[in-house]
Amino acid sequence: MLLPTAFLVFLLLFVLYPSIMVFMRSFSHKGSLGLGNMVAFFGSPHMVKILWQSGAVAAFVAVASTLMGLCLALVSFKTSMAFKGLFRTAAVVPLIIPGFVASLSYIFLFGRNGLITYKLLGLNLSIYGWHSVVLVQIMNLTTTAFLIMSAAILSIDDQAEDAARTLGASEWEVFSTVTLPLLRPAVLASMVLVFMKSMADFSTPLFLGGRFTNLAAASYSQLIGSYNLEMAATMNVLLLSVCLVAFWVFNRAKGAGEGFRRSIGGRRKDIQFPPAMAATMWSLSMAFSALVYMLLLSVFLAAFTKHLGANFGLTLAHFQEGFQRGFRGMVNTFIFASATAAVTAIAGMAGAWLITRSCTARRLLDLLSTAPVAVPGTFFGVAYILAFNRPPLLLAGTWTLVLILSVVRELPLGIRSGVSVLEQQDRSVEDAASTLGDSAVGTFFRVTLPSVRPAMVVTALHSFVASIQAVGALIFIVSPGTKLLSIDVFEAVYKGQIGPAAAMSVVMIALSLAGIAGITAISSKSKGGGPSWGESLFRRAA
Amino acid sequence: MIKKISIFTLTLMVLISSISGAFANEGKLNMYVAYGKPELIASEFEKATGIKVEFLPMSSGEVLTRLKAERSNPRTDIWLGGGSDAFIQAKADGLIVPYLSPNAERVGQAFRDPEGYWTAVSLVVVGLLVNTDRAHSRGLAVPSKWENLADGAFKDEIIASNPRTSGTAYTTVSGILQLFGEKEGWSYLDRLYGNIPFLEKSGSTPGTKTVQGEFTVGLVPDPHSIKMNNPDAPVVTVFPEDGVLAWPSPVAIVAGTKNMEGAKKFVDWALSPEGQKVLMEASPRVPATDIEPSSGVPSLKDLNLVPYDHLKWGEARDSVLEEFGSRYPHLN
Numbered sequence: 001m002l003l004p005t006a007f008l009v010f011l012l013l014f015v016l017y018p019s020i021m022v023f024m025r026s027f028s029h030k031g032s033l034g035l036g037n038m039v040a041f042f043g044s045p046h047m048v049k050i051l052w053q054s055g056a057v058a059a060f061v062a063v064a065s066t067l068m069g070l071c072l073a074l075v076s077f078k079t080s081m082a083f084k085g086l087f088r089t090a091a092v093v094p095l096i097i098p099g100f101v102a103s104l105s106y107i108f109l110f111g112r113n114g115l116i117t118y119k120l121l122g123l124n125l126s127i128y129g130w131h132s133v134v135l136v137q138i139m140n141l142t143t144t145a146f147l148i149m150s151a152a153i154l155s156i157d158d159q160a161e162d163a164a165r166t167l168g169a170s171e172w173e174v175f176s177t178v179t180l181p182l183l184r185p186a187v188l189a190s191m192v193l194v195f196m197k198s199m200a201d202f203s204t205p206l207f208l209g210g211r212f213t214n215l216a217a218a219s220y221s222q223l224i225g226s227y228n229l230e231m232a233a234t235m236n237v238l239l240l241s242v243c244l245v246a247f248w249v250f251n252r253a254k255g256a257g258e259g260f261r262r263s264i265g266g267r268r269k270d271i272q273f274p275p276a277m278a279a280t281m282w283s284l285s286m287a288f289s290a291l292v293y294m295l296l297l298s299v300f301l302a303a304f305t306k307h308l309g310a311n312f313g314l315t316l317a318h319f320q321e322g323f324q325r326g327f328r329g330m331v332n333t334f335i336f337a338s339a340t341a342a343v344t345a346i347a348g349m350a351g352a353w354l355i356t357r358s359c360t361a362r363r364l365l366d367l368l369s370t371a372p373v374a375v376p377g378t379f380f381g382v383a384y385i386l387a388f389n390r391p392p393l394l395l396a397g398t399w400t401l402v403l404i405l406s407v408v409r410e411l412p413l414g415i416r417s418g419v420s421v422l423e424q425q426d427r428s429v430e431d432a433a434s435t436l437g438d439s440a441v442g443t444f445f446r447v448t449l450p451s452v453r454p455a456m457v458v459t460a461l462h463s464f465v466a467s468i469q470a471v472g473a474l475i476f477i478v479s480p481g482t483k484l485l486s487i488d489v490f491e492a493v494y495k496g497q498i499g500p501a502a503a504m505s506v507v508m509i510a511l512s513l514a515g516i517a518g519i520t521a522i523s524s525k526s527k528g529g530g531p532s533w534g535e536s537l538f539r540r541a542a
Numbered sequence: 543m544i545k546k547i548s549i550f551t552l553t554l555m556v557l558i559s560s561i562s563g564a565f566a567n568e569g570k571l572n573m574y575v576a577y578g579k580p581e582l583i584a585s586e587f588e589k590a591t592g593i594k595v596e597f598l599p600m601s602s603g604e605v606l607t608r609l610k611a612e613r614s615n616p617r618t619d620i621w622l623g624g625g626s627d628a629f630i631q632a633k634a635d636g637l638i639v640p641y642l643s644p645n646a647e648r649v650g651q652a653f654r655d656p657e658g659y660w661t662a663v664s665l666v667v668v669g670l671l672v673n674t675d676r677a678h679s680r681g682l683a684v685p686s687k688w689e690n691l692a693d694g695a696f697k698d699e700i701i702a703s704n705p706r707t708s709g710t711a712y713t714t715v716s717g718i719l720q721l722f723g724e725k726e727g728w729s730y731l732d733r734l735y736g737n738i739p740f741l742e743k744s745g746s747t748p749g750t751k752t753v754q755g756e757f758t759v760g761l762v763p764d765p766h767s768i769k770m771n772n773p774d775a776p777v778v779t780v781f782p783e784d785g786v787l788a789w790p791s792p793v794a795i796v797a798g799t800k801n802m803e804g805a806k807k808f809v810d811w812a813l814s815p816e817g818q819k820v821l822m823e824a825s826p827r828v829p830a831t832d833i834e835p836s837s838g839v840p841s842l843k844d845l846n847l848v849p850y851d852h853l854k855w856g857e858a859r860d861s862v863l864e865e866f867g868s869r870y871p872h873l874n
Contacts (some may be wrong), residue, residue, distance in 0.1 A: 015766070046871075068588045104750075107754055107756065108754065111751075111754060111756050112755075112756045112757070113755030113756050126698075126739065128739070128740060150733065151696070206743055207747070209738045210739070211872065211873070212741040213743075219744065220743075221704075221706075221707045221743050223603075223604070223607055224600075224601055224603050224604045224607070224707070229607060229611065238829045306774045307772055307773075307774035307775050308754075311774035313774075324581070325579070325581055385608070385611045386611065389611050389614065389615060394615050448785075479600065483598065488742075489600055493750075494744060494746055494747065494750075494772065495749075495750070496746060496747070496749045496750030496753055496768055496769075496772070497748070497771055498753070498754070498772070499772075508546060511750065
C-alpha cells in the first residue's frame with residue numbers, strides 16, 4: 001500500500017499540479033478569471049495562422065519521418081543491401097547531435113552562403129522558411145521513427161511470412177499483406193510521437209524559420225522576449241490540446257488494428273523487394289545518411305578549425321574556450337544524466353510492476369505516468385516555473401526539481417517498456433515462485449526483476465542520452481546553481497560563438513557515447529553478454 | 543486512502559523543502575546575468591571580496607519573466623546586464639530596490655536611474671556588421687550611413703531582429719524615430735524594412751548569420767565584439783556617422799534579496815575602476831565610466847551618439863510596436 005500511494009502522490013504533485021497551474025494562468029486575464037487570453041489569441045489572424053501552420057508542418061513531418069524511418073528499418077533488417085550498416089548508424093546519429101547545432105550546420109552546408117548550395121553549386125536559395133524547418137525536423141525525428149519501426153520489425157516472427165510464401169504469395173504480396181499490416185501499430189505510434197515532437201520543437205523554427213514560426217517557438221518568444229507569461233501559458237494550453245487530439249486519433253486508429261499476436265525475437269528473413277522499390281529505398285537511405293554524416297562532419301570541422309567556411313586552419317582554441325566556460329556544466333550534466341538514468345529505470349520498473357500486478361489506483365497511475373508523453377517540453381517548462389516558485393513547494397532553482405522534471409519526462413518510456421514485458425510474462429511464473437515458498441520480496445528480485453532487466457537497460461540508455469541533450473523543458477527551470485552543458489551550447493549558438501558551441505557539442509557527443517558504453521558494460525557484465533546497446537535500443541517497446 | 547495520501551503529500555513536501563533548504567548556501571551571492579563571460583566576472587569578484595557568486599546567463603526578458611514568477615521567493619540577489627527598458631519596467635513593477643553606490647557618480651546622468659534603482663555598467667551600441675566577402679561578390683560598397691541601407695541595392699541583403707522580442711531592434715526603430723523625427727523616420731523605416739526579408743526572433747542571431755555570410759549587413763548589438771569573437775571571419779564593423787544608437791546595460795539589486803550586504807558590495811565593485819576593467823574584459827563594451835577602453839572597442843567620445851530618450855520610448859513602446867506591426871504585417 002505504501003509504494004502505490006507514494007507513486008501516486010509523486011505523480012499528482014509533479015504531473016497534475018503543475019499542469020493545472022498552466023491552465024489556471026491561461027484563463028486568468030489581467031488579474032481576473034476568464035477567456036480573455038483565448039479571445040486575444042483567436043482574435044489575432046497572426047496567432048491563428050501560427051496554430052494551423054504548426055499543425056500542418058507537424059503532420060507533414062510525422063508522415064515523412066515515419067516513411068523514412070520505415071524505409072531505413074526495412075533496409076537495415078529486411079534486406080542485404082550494400083552499406084546497410086552505414087545507414088543503420090546514420091539513423092541513430094541524430095540522437096546525439098543537439099537539434100539547434102544541426103540547424104547551424106545546415107546553414108553552413110545549405111545556406112545562402114552554403115558550402116554546397118552556394119560555393120559548390122552557385123545556387124542562391126532562400127532557405128529560411130517552413131521547408132527548411134521541415135527538412136531538419138525530418139532528419140532529427142526520423143531517429144524516433146526508426147527506433148520504433150526497428151523494434152516492431154525485430155519482433156515479427158518470420159514464420160508468418162514463410163507461411164504466406166508457402167501458400168504461393170509473391171515477395172511483394174508477403175510484404176504488403178503480411179509484414180506491413182503487422183507494422184501498422186508501430187507506424188501509428190511513430191506518427192503520433194513524431195507529430196508531438198515536431199509541435200514541441202522551438203529551436204529549429206528559431207534558427208531556420210525566417211517568417212515561419214510554430215506554436216512552441218512563438219511561446220518561447222512570448223516568454224523570453226515579450227515577458228508575457230499569460231500568453232505563453234495560453235499557447236502551451238493550445239499546444240497541449242493539439243497533441244491530445246493527435247493522441248486521441250492515434251488511440252482510435254490503433255484500437256481497430258490489434259488482432260494479432262506478435263512473438264518476441266523471431267528469426268528474420270530478408271524480403272526481396274521489387275527492383276524499382278528496392279532502388280528507391282536504397283537511394284532514400286543513402287541521401288538521408290549522406291545528410292546526417294555531412295552535418296556530423298561539419299560539427300567536428302567547426303570545432304577544430306579557426307573559422308568555419310573562411311579559415312580552415314586547425315586550432316584547439318575553441319575547446320579551450322569551451323572547457324573554460326562549460327566545464328562545470330559538463331560535470332553537472334554527467335552526474336545529472338546518470339542520476340536521471342538510474343532513477344528512471346528503477347522508478348519505471350516499479351511503476352510498471354504496480355500497474356500490471358496490483359493496486360487499486362492502477363488506472364490512474366497508468367494515466368498520470370504515461371500522460372507526459374503527450375505533453376510538449378515547453379508546457380512542462382512553463383508549468384514548473386508557475387508551480388514551484390511559491391510555497392509550499394519552493395523548489396525552483398534546485399537540482400531536485402531539475403532531476404524530477406527529467407524523470408517525469410522519461411518515465412513514460414520506462415513504464416511502457418516495463419509494462420510491455422510484464423504483460424507478456426505469465427503471472428503463473430511468479431505464482432510458482434511463491435508456491436515454492438519464496439517471499440513476495442524474493443519473488444520480485446529473483447523472478448520479476450531479471451525479466452524486466454533488458455527493459456531497464458533500454459530505459460536507462462534513452463534517459464541518459466535524452467537528458468544530456470535536453471533543452472526544451474529544462475531551459476526554463478535551470479538557475480545559477482544548476483548549469484547544464486546543453487544550455488551552455490544553446491547560449492553559445494545563439495550568440496554566434498560558432499567555434500566554442502561546436503567544441504562543446506563534440507564534448508556532448510563524447511559524453512553520450514561514454515554513457516552508452518558505460519551502461520552497456522555494467523549491464524552485460526552482470527549477465528554475461530547481454531544485448532548490445534544498439535539492439536536493446538531497437539527493441540525498445542513501440 | 544485519502545487520508546493516507548494527504549499524510550504522504552505532507553511528508554514529501556517537508557522532506558523535499560528541507561533537502562532544498564539544506565543546499566542554500568549562506569554567504570553566497572546569486573546573479574542572473576545577461577552579460578558576457580559571467581564565469582570571469584564571478585571569479586574576479588570572489589578574488590576581490592571573497593564572496594562566491596553563482597550565476598545563470600539569460601536574456602533580460604527572461605530575467606524579467608523569472609523575477610515576476612519568483613516574486614515570492616527570488617532565487618537571485620543581483621541582476622547584471624540586459625536592456626535598460628527591462629530595468630525601467632522592473633522598477634515600475636517593484637522587482638528591484640534602489641541603491642545609490644558611491645561609485646555611481648562616475649556614470650553619466652543619462653545612464654542611470656535618478657533614484658538609484660539601476661546604474662549602467664556599460665553601453666550597448668547598435669551598429670552594423672558587414673560581411674566584406676559577400677559585399678564584394680554582390681558589388682556592394684560598405685555602408686557608412688543609415689541612408690545607405692535604404693538603397694534598393696541592399697534588397698534582401700540586410701538581416702535584423704524583431705522589435706517585439708529584441709532590445710536591439712526596438713532601440714533601432716525608436717532611435718531612428720528620434721533621430722529623423724516621426725514622419726521622416728517612418729518613411730525611412732519603410733525603405734529600410736523593405737530590404738529586410740524576415741526578422742530574427744533574437745537580437746544576436748543576425749550577427750551569427752552575417753558572420754556565416756548569409757547576409758551582407760546585420761543590424762546588431764556591439765558589432766565590435768562579434769568581430770573579436772570571430773577574428774578569422776571576413777567582417778567589419780560600422781557605426782553610422784549620422785547617428786549611433788546606444789542603450790545602458792545596468793546592474794540592480796533584486797527586491798527580496800537574502801544577501802543585501804553582498805549585493806551592495808557587488809554594485810560598488812562593478813562601478814569601481816577594477817570592476818570596470820574586469821567587465822570590459824568579460825564583454826568588450828563601451829564603458830559607462832571614464833576608464834580607457836581596450837583595443838578594438840570604440841570610445842564614447844568617438845561615437846556620434848543620438849541623445850536617446852529612454853523614458854519616452856519606453857512608455858511609447860506599445861504604440862510604436864503597433865504602428866510597426868500595421869506597416870510591416872508580413873514581418874510578423
